Amino acid sequence: MLNLTSVDWLIMLLYFVFVLGIGFALKRYMKTSKDFFQAGRALPAWICGLAFISANLGAQEVIGMGASGAKYGLETAHFYGIGAIPAMIFVGIFMMPFYYGSKARSVPEFLRMRFDEKTRALNACSFAVMTVFSSGISMYAMARLIQALHVFDGLFRALGWNPDGIFTFSICLSALIVLLYIFLGGLTSAIYNEVLQFFLIIAGFLPLVLIGLRNVGGWSGLKASVPMAYMHEWKGVAHASTNPMGIEIIGLGMGLGFVLGSGYWCTDFLVIQTAMASKNMESARRVPLIAAIPKMVFPFLVILPGILAIGLPTPHTTTTITRTADGAIHHETNVVPLNVEEGRGLVPAKINPVTGKAMLTASGQPLLDYDMATPNMLLHFFPTGILGLGLTALLASFMSGMAGNVTAFNTVFTYDLYQSYIHKGGSDRHYMAVGRWATVGGILLSIATAYAAINFNNIMDTLQLVFSFVNAPLFATFLLGMFWKRATGHAAFAGLISGTAAAMLHHGLTLPIEARPGIHGGWIAVLHNYPSDMAMNFWTAIFAFSANLIVTVVVSYCTKARPEAELVGLVHSLTPKPERSHIVWWKRPEALAVGVLLGAVALNIFFY
Amino acid sequence: MTLDLRIPMGAMFTLLGVILTLFGLATRGSKIYEASLGINANFWWGLVLLAFGLTMFLLGRRGQKRLASLPAEPPEDGQARRGH
Numbered sequence: 129m130l131n132l133t134s135v136d137w138l139i140m141l142l143y144f145v146f147v148l149g150i151g152f153a154l155k156r157y158m159k160t161s162k163d164f165f166q167a168g169r170a171l172p173a174w175i176c177g178l179a180f181i182s183a184n185l186g187a188q189e190v191i192g193m194g195a196s197g198a199k200y201g202l203e204t205a206h207f208y209g210i211g212a213i214p215a216m217i218f219v220g221i222f223m224m225p226f227y228y229g230s231k232a233r234s235v236p237e238f239l240r241m242r243f244d245e246k247t248r249a250l251n252a253c254s255f256a257v258m259t260v261f262s263s264g265i266s267m268y269a270m271a272r273l274i275q276a277l278h279v280f281d282g283l284f285r286a287l288g289w290n291p292d293g294i295f296t297f298s299i300c301l302s303a304l305i306v307l308l309y310i311f312l313g314g315l316t317s318a319i320y321n322e323v324l325q326f327f328l329i330i331a332g333f334l335p336l337v338l339i340g341l342r343n344v345g346g347w348s349g350l351k352a353s354v355p356m357a358y359m360h361e362w363k364g365v366a367h368a369s370t371n372p373m374g375i376e377i378i379g380l381g382m383g384l385g386f387v388l389g390s391g392y393w394c395t396d397f398l399v400i401q402t403a404m405a406s407k408n409m410e411s412a413r414r415v416p417l418i419a420a421i422p423k424m425v426f427p428f429l430v431i432l433p434g435i436l437a438i439g440l441p442t443p444h445t446t447t448t449i450t451r452t453a454d455g456a457i458h459h460e461t462n463v464v465p466l467n468v469e470e471g472r473g474l475v476p477a478k479i480n481p482v483t484g485k486a487m488l489t490a491s492g493q494p495l496l497d498y499d500m501a502t503p504n505m506l507l508h509f510f511p512t513g514i515l516g517l518g519l520t521a522l523l524a525s526f527m528s529g530m531a532g533n534v535t536a537f538n539t540v541f542t543y544d545l546y547q548s549y550i551h552k553g554g555s556d557r558h559y560m561a562v563g564r565w566a567t568v569g570g571i572l573l574s575i576a577t578a579y580a581a582i583n584f585n586n587i588m589d590t591l592q593l594v595f596s597f598v599n600a601p602l603f604a605t606f607l608l609g610m611f612w613k614r615a616t617g618h619a620a621f622a623g624l625i626s627g628t629a630a631a632m633l634h635h636g637l638t639l640p641i642e643a644r645p646g647i648h649g650g651w652i653a654v655l656h657n658y659p660s661d662m663a664m665n666f667w668t669a670i671f672a673f674s675a676n677l678i679v680t681v682v683v684s685y686c687t688k689a690r691p692e693a694e695l696v697g698l699v700h701s702l703t704p705k706p707e708r709s710h711i712v713w714w715k716r717p718e719a720l721a722v723g724v725l726l727g728a729v730a731l732n733i734f735f736y
Numbered sequence: 737m738t739l740d741l742r743i744p745m746g747a748m749f750t751l752l753g754v755i756l757t758l759f760g761l762a763t764r765g766s767k768i769y770e771a772s773l774g775i776n777a778n779f780w781w782g783l784v785l786l787a788f789g790l791t792m793f794l795l796g797r798r799g800q801k802r803l804a805s806l807p808a809e810p811p812e813d814g815q816a817r818r819g820h
Contacts, residue, residue, distance in 0.1 A: 135759050139752060146748040153739055175741055320741050327745065327788075331752070335781050339772050511768035513759045513778035517752065 132282060136516025143520045144305060146324065147527075151309030151317045161560040164314035165539045166233060167405035171316070175323055176411070177418025179402040181426075182322035184392075185329060186266045186529015190430055190522065191273070194502030197434025198475050200662070201354065204434075205427040205735055206380060211389035213420050213728040217721045219394040219403075220416035222700070226610050228404060228412040229697055235397040236544040242609045242698045244617030245548075250624055252544035254598050255397060256537055260570060262398075263533035264577025269499070270526035271298040271578065277503055279519060299578055302523070306531050307571050310538070311564050318528075318535040319402055325524040326422075332506075332521025333429045339509045340436040353439035376663075383666025387673040391599035395606050398536045413717040420724045424731055430502075437474040437501040440508075472496060474504040530574065538566040597635075600669035601627020601676035608680050613692060613699045619683035627676030634671040640664050740800050746793025753786025 158164050196204040232238035236255060240248035272295070274280060280294050309317045344350045393399060393416070403415035451457055467476040467486065477486040477494040487495040506518040542563045547554070554562075601624055608615040608623075639650030640661040649664060658664040696702050713719060760779025763769075769776055 135755065138755060142748065142751055142755070146744060150739075150741075150744055153744070157739070320739075320744075323741060324745055324748070327749070331749070331781075331785055331788075335777055339775065339777065342775075343773055509772055511763075511766075511771050511777060513756055513763070513768075514772075514781055517756070517781075 132279065132516065132519075133512045135513045136519065139513075139516035140520045140523070143328070143524060147305060147309055147321055150320050150324070151312035154313030154317050154320070157316070158312070158314055158560070161542075161556050161563065163316070164560050164563055165535075165542065166401075167314070167316040167319060169405060170407050171319060171405050173406050173411035173414045174418055175319060176402045176406040176415045178326045178422070179319040179322040180399055180415050180419035181423050182326040182329075182528055183399050183402055183532035184529075185322075185326065185525055186262075186532070189426075189529075190329065190333075190525040191269060191499050191502055193427075193430040194434035194437070194505075195498035197431035198438045198473075198496075198498045198501035199434075201435060202427075202431065202735055204431045206384060207389075208423060208427050209728055209732045209735075210380065210385040212393060212423055213724065214385060215390040215393035216416040216420040216423065217724060218390065219400075220413050220420075220717055221721050223394055223606070223610060224403060224413045224416070225409065225703065226698055226700075227400060228406075228409050229703070233404075233543050234539050235395060235400055236540055238698075239605075239609070239620070240544075240548075242695070243605075243615075243620040247605075247617055247620045247624065248544060249549070250621060251602070252540050254628075256540055256545065258598050259398065259533040259537040259540075260573045261577055263530040263537075263570070263574040266526050266529040266533070267299050267302060267574055267578040270302055270523065271295045273499075273503060273522070273526075274298040276500065277507065277519070299575055302527055302530065303571050303575055306527050306534060307567060310531060310534055310567050314563070315401065315405055315535045315539070318531045319405060321531060322402075322528045325521075325528040328517075328521045328524045330429065332518040333433065335514060336505055336509060336518060337428060337432050337436075340433060340505060343509070344436060344439055350436065350439055354435060379663055379666040379670070383670045387600045387603060387669040388666065391601075391603040391669070391673075395602045396599060397540060398532050401532075401536055401539065410711065410717065414720060417717055417720045417724055421727070424724075424727055427735075433505045434498070434501040437505050438472055440473045442473055443468055467497070474508055475501045476504070530571075534567055534570050534574070537570040538563045541566040541570070597628055597631045597668075597672070600631060600672040604673050604676040604680060608677070608684075610698070611700045612684075613695055613701055614684050614689050615680060616684045616687045616689055618687045619680045622683045623676040623680030626679040627672040630675035631668050631672035634668045635664075638664055638667070740796045740803075742792045742796030742799065746789050746791070746796055749785050749789030750793060751789070753782050753784070753789050756782025757786060758782075 157168075160168075162168055193204060193207070196207070227235070227238060230238055230241055232241055234252075236248045236252035239251050275294050275298070280297060281291060284291050284294060284297075309321060313320070341347065341350060344353050403412050406412045406415050465476075467479045475496050475498055478497045479486055503522065506515065506522070510518050542559055546562050546566070547559060551558075551562075604627065605620050605624055609620065633652075635649050636652035637650070637654070638656045638658060639645060639654045640648060640658045640663070643649065643661065645651055645654060648661060658667065692702055756778045760776050760782050763778065764776065
C-alpha cells in the first residue's frame with residue numbers, strides 16, 4: 129500500500145511550480161508566431177538535443193521499455209542500438225540540411241516544398257491524428273497508473289471525494305498543467321520542460337537501478353536470477369525460436385532498424401521540431417547526435433528496472449509460527465494478493481474482474497501485467513522522500529510525452545491545415561492566437577482519446593502498431609524525396625497511400641501466436657502466424673515501406689518530373705555543399721557522428 | 737533568448753537536494769530504509785542532486801554574465817557577414 133508523506137507531496141508540488149514558472153517566465157518572449165511555434169529558431173544545441181530524446185521519453189519509453197524488459201529481457205535494447213542510434217545519426221548528418229536549410233516550419237511543409245500540396249495535406253492530417261492519439265494514450269496510461277499506485281487515494285479520502293473520480297482528476301490535472309505551460313510559452317516552454325524532465329528521469333531512476341542491482345547481487349547476480357536468454361541482446365537472434373522476442377535477424381534489422389526506427393526518428397515532426405528550433409544549421413545537425421549520447425545509456429535506466437522486477441523473488445503468502453516467552457503459539461500470516469502471487473517477480477498477473485481469477489494466455493500461462501514492472505520497482509525499493517522523486521519523474525515523463533505531441537499538433541494544425549486550407553493571409557498575431565487555441569483543442573481531443581479503452585497489455589506494442597501504419601511508409605517517401613531528384617508529387621502521394629494500405633492489409637492477414645483475431649491482427653483472415661506481436665509489427669513495417677518504395681518509383685517514371693531548378697536545397701544531388709572550412713574538424717557534426725557510432729557498437733558488443 | 741534554462745533548472749534541483757538531504761538527516765536510522773536495503777537513500781541522493789543543481793545554477797549564472805558583457809547580438813539570420 130502506497131503511503132505518501134508530506135515530503136513526497138512537497139517534491140511533487142515543487143516540480144509543478146517550476147514547470148508552470150518556466151511557462152510564465154517565457155510568456156513575455158512570445159512576440160511572433162515564430163517564437164511560439166519554432167522557439168524563435170534560437171536555442172542552443174544541447175538543450176534541443178536533450179529535448180530531442182525527451183520528447184520521446186513519454187509513457188512508451190519509461191513504462192513501455194520497463195514492460196518490454198520484463199517481457200523480452202535485454203533484447204529490448206535493440207530499440208536503442210538498432211532502432212534509434214543509427215537513425216539519429218542519419219537524420220543529423222544527411223537529412224537535417226534539408227529540413228533546416230529549406231526553412232520549412234514543419235515536416236508536412238517540407239513535403240509541400242519537395243512534392244506537392246496533396247502529399248502535405250495527407251501527411252498533415254495523418255500526423256495530426258497520430259499526435260492526438262499518442263498524447264491520449266500517454267494520458268490514459270498516466271491516469272491508470274495513478275489509480276493503480278493509489279497516489280491520490282489519501283488526498284481524495286482527506287477531502288471526502290468519491291475515489292471513482294481519480295481517473296478523471298488525474299487526466300484533468302495533467303492536461304491543465306501541460307495546457308498552461310504550452311499556452312504561455314509555446315515550443316520553448318515545451319522544450320525547456322522536456323530538458324527538465326530528462327534530468328528528473330535520471331534523478332528518479334538511477335538510484336532505483338543502483339539499489340535494485342545491489343539487491344540481486346550486482347550484474348552477475350542479475351544474470352543468475354533470470355533466464356539466460358534475458359541477458360543477451362544478440363545471442364539467439366539468428367532464428368525466431370531462440371530469442372524471447374521471437375524475431376529473426378532480417379525482421380529486426382530491416383523492420384526495426386531501417387523502417388520503424390528511421391521512420392520515427394527521421395520523419396516524425398514530434399522529435400524533428402526540437403532540432404528545427406536550434407539556432408543555426410550546424411547546431412541543428414548536431415542536435416540528433418547529442419541526443420544519441422544519452423540515448424545509448426538509457427537502456428540501463430529504463431530496461432533494467434523491468435528485468436530486475438522479473439528477477440526478484442515472487443512474494444508468496446507465508447505463515448511464520450513463533451513461540452513467545454510464556455509459551456503461547458502465534459501464527460503470523462502475511463497474505464499476498466492473488467495477482468501478486470500468480471505473477472513473476474514483482475510483475476503481477478492480470479486478474480479478471482468478473483471471475484476474480486488470474487487471466488490466462490492461450491497456452492495456459494498467467495497473463496502478466498508488464499506495465500506494472502517499473503512502478504512496482506519504485507514502490508518496492510524507495511522509502512518515502514525519494515519515492516516522491518521517483519513518482520514525480522514518472523508523472524513528468526507522461527506530461528512531457530504529451531507536451532511534445534501537443535506542440536507538434538498545434539504547429540501542424542496552424543501552419544499546414546489552418547493557414548493553408550482554412551484561412552490564408554491572416555496576420556501573424558492571428559496565427560499565434562490560432563496556435564494557442566489549437567493547443568486547447570488538441571488537449572481536449574487527447575482527453576477524448578484517453579477515455580477510449582486500450583486492449584493491449586503493452587503500451588509499446590500499441591504505439592509501434594500505430595507508427596507502423598503511419599510512419600513506416602513515410603520514411604520511403606523522405607528517402608526518395610531527399611536523395612532521388614526524379615521522385616514526383618503524384619508518386620509520393622500514391623506511395624504513401626499504398627504503404628499505409630499494405631500495412632493494414634498485412635495486419636489484417638496475419639496474427640501472432642497466442643493471440644485471438646481482432647485488434648492484434650488477423651481481422652480479414654489468418655494466412656500466417658508470427659511467433660510474437662513484436663515480430664509481426666516489424667514485418668508490417670517492412671511491407672508498408674516496400675509497398676511505398678515500389679509504388680513511388682513506378683509512378684515517378686510515369687509522371688512528369690519537376691524542373692531541377694525548383695529542387696535546389698531540397699534534394700541532395702542538387703544542393704551545394706555548405707561552406708564549413710571555418711570549423712575545426714573535430715567540432716564538425718561528422719566527427720561527433722563517428723564517435724557516437726563507435727560508442728553504439730561498443731555497447732552492442734558489451735550486451736552481446 | 738534571454739532565459740537561460742540552467743538557472744531555473746539548477747534552482748529546482750538545488751531545492752530538491754536540500755529537501756531530500758534534510759529529510760534524510762532527520763530520518764537517520766529509521767525503519768523506512770528497510771526498503772532501500774538499509775541505505776539512507778534520501779540523504780545520499782539528496783547530496784548528489786544538490787551538487788548537480790548548484791553546478792547547473794552557477795554555470796547558468798556565469799553564462800548569463802558573459803552574455804551581458806558581450807557588445808551586441810549577432811545579425812538575426814545567424815549568418816556571418818562576408819566581404820563583398
